Amino acid sequence: MEVTLNGKKTELPEAISNLTQLLTHYKLEDKVVIVEVNGEIIDKSKHEDRSIEAGDQIELVHFVGGG
Amino acid sequence: MIEKGAFTLNNRYSRQELFTPIGKEGQEKLAKKHVLIIGAGALGTGNVENLVRAGVGKITIVDRDYVEFSNLQRQQLYVESDATERIPKAIAAEKCLKEINSEVEVVGKVMDVTKEELEQMTPGVDLIIDSTDNFDTRLLINDIAQKHNIPWIYGACVSSYGLSYTIIPGKTPCLNCLLETVPLGGATCDTVGIISPAVQMVVAYQTTEALKLLVDDEKALRGKLVCFDLWKNEHTSIKVDGVKKSDCKSCGSEPTYPYLSYENQTKSSVLCGRNTVQIRPPKRLERDLDQLVETLSTQGGEVEQNPYLVSYTIGEQRMVFFRDGRVLVHGTNDIAEAKTLYHRILG
Numbered sequence: 001m002e003v004t005l006n007g008k009k010t011e012l013p014e015a016i017s018n019l020t021q022l023l024t025h026y027k028l029e030d031k032v033v034i035v036e037v038n039g040e041i042i043d044k045s046k047h048e049d050r051s052i053e054a055g056d057q058i059e060l061v062h063f064v065g066g067g
Numbered sequence: 068m069i070e071k072g073a074f075t076l077n078n079r080y081s082r083q084e085l086f087t088p089i090g091k092e093g094q095e096k097l098a099k100k101h102v103l104i105i106g107a108g109a110l111g112t113g114n115v116e117n118l119v120r121a122g123v124g125k126i127t128i129v130d131r132d133y134v135e136f137s138n139l140q141r142q143q144l145y146v147e148s149d150a151t152e153r154i155p156k157a158i159a160a161e162k163c164l165k166e167i168n169s170e171v172e173v174v175g176k177v178m179d180v181t182k183e184e185l186e187q188m189t190p191g192v193d194l195i196i197d198s199t200d201n202f203d204t205r206l207l208i209n210d211i212a213q214k215h216n217i218p219w220i221y222g223a224c225v226s227s228y229g230l231s232y233t234i235i236p237g238k239t240p241c242l243n244c245l246l247e248t249v250p251l252g253g254a255t256c257d258t259v260g261i262i263s264p265a266v267q268m269v270v271a272y273q274t275t276e277a278l279k280l281l282v283d284d285e286k287a288l289r290g291k292l293v294c295f296d297l298w299k300n301e302h303t304s305i306k307v308d309g310v311k312k313s314d315c316k317s318c319g320s321e322p323t324y325p326y327l328s329y330e331n332q333t334k335s336s337v338l339c340g341r342n343t344v345q346i347r348p349p350k351r352l353e354r355d356l357d358q359l360v361e362t363l364s365t366q367g368g369e370v371e372q373n374p375y376l377v378s379y380t381i382g383e384q385r386m387v388f389f390r391d392g393r394v395l396v397h398g399t400n401d402i403a404e405a406k407t408l409y410h411r412i413l414g
């Protein structure tokens with residue numbers, strides 16, 4: 001399915017249907033990540049329940065420590 | 068030396084004054100401001116050079132480390148001799164910055180930042196810029212900024228990725244609200260590397276927000292968490308206002324500033340990704356480096372000294388002793404092993 005991820009059209013593998021799976025796919029499951037879907041920030045506790053639809057605008061911002 | 072008055076004639080700031088949102092009025096404001104920059108690595112050298120050139124009145128820059136060759140690829144104020152001579156970053160930066168703009172009062176401090184140092188340094192500071200490489204220090208900055216009502220600008224980067232957020236006490240969510248939990252481990256510049264444009268991009272965001280705050284143009288602030296990946300051609304920013312928690316222990320209605328009370332958090336710490344342990348003596352002290360050199364030279368191994376530190380190599384291990392009492396033990400990630408070596412040398 002195609003979504004817009006961080007501003008870029010991205011084709012996601014079939015197996016990804018919710019936000020938890022999306023974060024795992026991008027190896028972000030252990031990171032502190034702020035997830036926004038269609039303009040709304042989705043709390044970490046709701047990632048598993050939040051399904052992804054074709055055409056969703058998803059922003060993933062993960063925190064890093066370097067500098 | 069050029070006399071101070073001469074700068075007005077030199078029109079040093081003319082292009083910045085022509086930029087309408089700053090103007091002559093903004094330039095005068097900049098000259099009255101004091102910025103504290105924590106960290107003189109990649110982000111720190113970028114931010115401080117920009118702000119020194121821009122004519123901020125006073126800048127304090129703090130760092131606990133010394134220059135190494137692996138820094139030169141991206142830490143823009145340092146030269147090869149700084150690395151050869153292991154000059155502390157705060158000293159090398161201060162020297163270079165004074166040559167760039169002698170009109171700015173630049174203070175470089177070689178120190179590890181804990182609650183104590185921050186409490187001493189923050190009075191009178193208008194803005195804090197985060198240029199550290201770890202979350203422990205950032206959460207300390209976050210609490211001290213909330214406690215003293217000082218805005219601060221988070222910035223971080225790794226590989227070709229970076230992000231930044233401007234935290235205004237009483238208005239925006241704080242770092243504690245955003246993080247919820249302290250990120251552990253993960254990628255660092257030492258494990259997955261970094262390219263300098265990622266640094267410069269974060270610096271551009273941080274310095275620009277700093278200028279807006281310093282000339283009191285708050286309505287021009289970005290107001291969003293911004294992130295990018297230069298190699299993947301990604302760029303995004305999101306509004307995080309809704310993440311502010313009214314019961315946050317750092318910025319909520321009844322703050323306890325939790326990160327200011329962890330007294331022992333940095334007594335000994337592993338420097339992430341560097342195969343190095345830092346040991347801080349429990350009490351502040353001024354180490355007599357000459358005397359130390361005398362002691363060390365009877366122990367075998369190689370001793371090198373500059374005015375700020377002593378480096379001691381024995382076998383695979385290298386220890387660096389700073390005047391403020393701190394010791395870096397290179398070649399190990401094991402705190403116990405580092406302490407054994409420390410006590411063997413210093414008793």
Ligand SMILES: [Zn+2]
Pocket residue numbers: 240241242243244245311312315316317318319
């Ligand atoms: Zn908060």
